[in-house]
Amino acid sequence: MEQPVVAFDNVGLRYGQGPEILHDISFALEPGSFQFLTGPSGAGKTTLLRLILLSLRPSRGLVRLFGLEASGIAGQDLTAVRRRMGVVFQDFRLLDHLTTYENVALPLRVQEREEASYRAEVMELLAWVGLGERAHALPPVLSGGEKQRAAIARALIARPELILADEPTGNVDPALARRLLRLFLELNRLGTSVLIATHDLALMDQVDARRLVLSDGQLHRYD
């Protein structure tokens, strides 16, 4: 069988000397799977995503990414593993001095690709997320929903193997949320694994997908 894209084995996490936020979390994301991560505010969804992104290390237990044990991933390997993931952060993290187009193209630029080889691709994705007219705008003048769509486009442009999205439809109206969901589903159909953290029940109800529910530091799985 193919290796899971992500596997947690009895993972526990505390911040500093604080209380344990996640207890004995075990789950796997299989290649090509589509799953939601949900649970009450403060339950630890962002924390769990940060463990997958290797921006946090578990206090105990094992995290494996693409078959590699997280504790052994460092330096260039860390960069290489992160490039296999596309991330939509809750706070977008766009670079304010770059245009929307340049922000979205960034993952391709760091691969040292020629602009001529990706320009049309970036413009097409911008048009798809409804930002065709905003390509040359700087993030500070974008609305919350526009920033969110730019962040989604940036996460998708390099066709990562795994997409992690933290409340990716939190700032858009329901019609646009459905459209963005279709984009995630389409990428999933092409083989990308997708994990979407959300509170949005209406969004989850549109897809027959596994729900990973965090509460009281435990993870429950609903197929």
Ligand SMILES: Nc1ncnc2c1ncn2[C@@H]1O[C@H](COP(=O)(O)OP(=O)(O)OP(=O)(O)O)[C@@H](O)[C@H]1O
């Ligand atoms: N850097 C940090 N240092 C200390 N505690 C933190 C830190 N980040 C998060 N926490 C705490 O960890 C818990 C889980 O937070 P987290 O942001 O992962 O929850 P969440 O489920 O993503 O919440 P929300 O849905 O509101 O975004 C919260 O009690 C939070 O206060």
